Amino acid sequence: MIKLLGMIRLARATNRENRIRVSATNQGVPVRDTESTVSPVVEAWATYRTTSAEDWPARRLVRAKGENRVSVVLPARNEESTVGAIVSTIREHLMDRVPLVDELIVVDSRSTDRTAQVARAAGAEVVSQDAMTRGLPRLTGKGDALWAGLAAAEGDVVAFVDADLREFRPHFVTGLIGPLLTDPSVDFVKGFYHRPLVRATGVETDGGGRVTELMARPLLNLFWPELAGFVQPLAGEYAGRREVLEQVPFVSGYGVETAMLIDLLELVGLDALAQVDLGERKHRHQDTEALGRMSAQIMLTAWNRLQRRGWAAPGTAPAALLTQFRRGGSETLPNLEREIVVNDVSIEERPPLAQLRHRVPRRRVAA
Numbered sequence: 001m002i003k004l005l006g007m008i009r010l011a012r013a014t015n016r017e018n019r020i021r022v023s024a025t026n027q028g029v030p031v032r033d034t035e036s037t038v039s040p041v042v043e044a045w046a047t048y049r050t051t052s053a054e055d056w057p058a059r060r061l062v063r064a065k066g067e068n069r070v071s072v073v074l075p076a077r078n079e080e081s082t083v084g085a086i087v088s089t090i091r092e093h094l095m096d097r098v099p100l101v102d103e104l105i106v107v108d109s110r111s112t113d114r115t116a117q118v119a120r121a122a123g124a125e126v127v128s129q130d131a132m133t134r135g136l137p138r139l140t141g142k143g144d145a146l147w148a149g150l151a152a153a154e155g156d157v158v159a160f161v162d163a164d165l166r167e168f169r170p171h172f173v174t175g176l177i178g179p180l181l182t183d184p185s186v187d188f189v190k191g192f193y194h195r196p197l198v199r200a201t202g203v204e205t206d207g208g209g210r211v212t213e214l215m216a217r218p219l220l221n222l223f224w225p226e227l228a229g230f231v232q233p234l235a236g237e238y239a240g241r242r243e244v245l246e247q248v249p250f251v252s253g254y255g256v257e258t259a260m261l262i263d264l265l266e267l268v269g270l271d272a273l274a275q276v277d278l279g280e281r282k283h284r285h286q287d288t289e290a291l292g293r294m295s296a297q298i299m300l301t302a303w304n305r306l307q308r309r310g311w312a313a314p315g316t317a318p319a320a321l322l323t324q325f326r327r328g329g330s331e332t333l334p335n336l337e338r339e340i341v342v343n344d345v346s347i348e349e350r351p352p353l354a355q356l357r358h359r360v361p362r363r364r365v366a367a
Contacts, residue, residue, distance in 0.1 A: 042229040049275065051179060052276065053171035053175030055276075056182075059098060061182070062098055064181045065100065070100060070102050071158045072160075073149035074119075074149075075109055075142055076111065076115050077110060077142075078113045079164050080111075082165060082168075084118040085122075086165060087106065087123055089169065091104060091123040095123075100173075104123065105124065105149055105152055106120075106126045106163065107152070109145040141251075143255070146256060147353065150246065156242055157181065158241075160238055165281065175191065176191055179276065180239060187273070188240040190232070190238045190273070192230070192276070192278065193280055193281040211298070215294075215299070219258075223306060224261075224262055224265060226265060227262070230275055234258065246354040251301050251348075263305075289324055289341075300318065300346065300347050321342055322342065
């Protein structure tokens with residue numbers, strides 16, 4: 001703690017990112033000799049606030065949790081092929097064998113398959129996204145399902161896990177909640193991992209984080225450089241203290257993870273955030289067109305936060321229609337040999353749960 005605070009003070013005093021000096025002139029124009037360095041803030045934080053899932057065995061955490069209750073929430077939309085195995089693993093290893101997780105909730109996000117039935121049969125309590133948000137404006141997307149899950153959960157520590165993971169292991173939960181149960185100065189923990197991308201020509205070990213590397217990381221480094229130390233800012237596995245999570249809004253679409261990091265940075269500060277290495281994550285990958293829509297929503301989310309800071313023109317809103325081109329299709333245009341596809345990528349936000357607690361059902365309604 002002391003070392004981190006000292007490094008942060010040093011970083012702020014030395015302009016953080018680069019050391020720049022004039023070393024020569026070229027035809028009378030100063031030449032800048034730039035020696036790029038890692039921000040002392042990022043380096044100190046990453047060293048101090050990064051752990052591995054192996055550091056947090058379940059039985060140690062049972063002893064450490066004391067009176068804290070732990071909830072695990074899985075937002076799920078049409079995940080019948082994977083949700084059952086995840087629920088069964090958590091129930092067997094972290095509820096039946098070791099009494100670490102007190103509550104296991106699957107939020108059915110308007111599934112049209114058997115997600116709810118499979119999850120319930122595996123041992124989860126299943127709640128409906130729409131039932132938990134009844135009487136509030138109807139929103140779509142993952143962020144609203146997460147908000148509904150937080151509203152349904154009763155734990156002091158709440159962990160969120162995506163429902164499309166394959167080869168799921170208990171350390172995905174223990175790694176996330178370990179720092180929270182053992183260190184009261186930690187309010188939020190983000191997971192990171194290797195994300196192999198399987199192609200017809202082979203496997204890219206870390207090829208799965210395309211939106212992270214092409215959109216989210218450059219964006220955060222540009223405007224919120226304190227967050228540059230997060231290996232996977234868009235990871236869907238994270239955990240936090242209920243009292244903190246209830247104070248931040250949830251963006252309805254794919255910008256939810258970006259917004260949460262930015263808002264938590266401003267709410268509790270960098271030192272209250274941590275990350276944990278979860279090893280390897282295997283899940284379903286989306287096509288490039290879908291990744292474009294995700295990136296657009298992340299950009300809109302960042303714009304919204306920049307406006308709140310006064311860094312973007314107030315009272316203006318960027319276009320929320322994304323034009324893409326698709327080869328083939330029934331409406332291919334002459335000369336283009338492509339179909340124009342337009343998607344609404346606008347985002348909405350569910351206000352902090354603490355502001356709407358009086359309007360959320362006290363009794364959960366099963367899906």
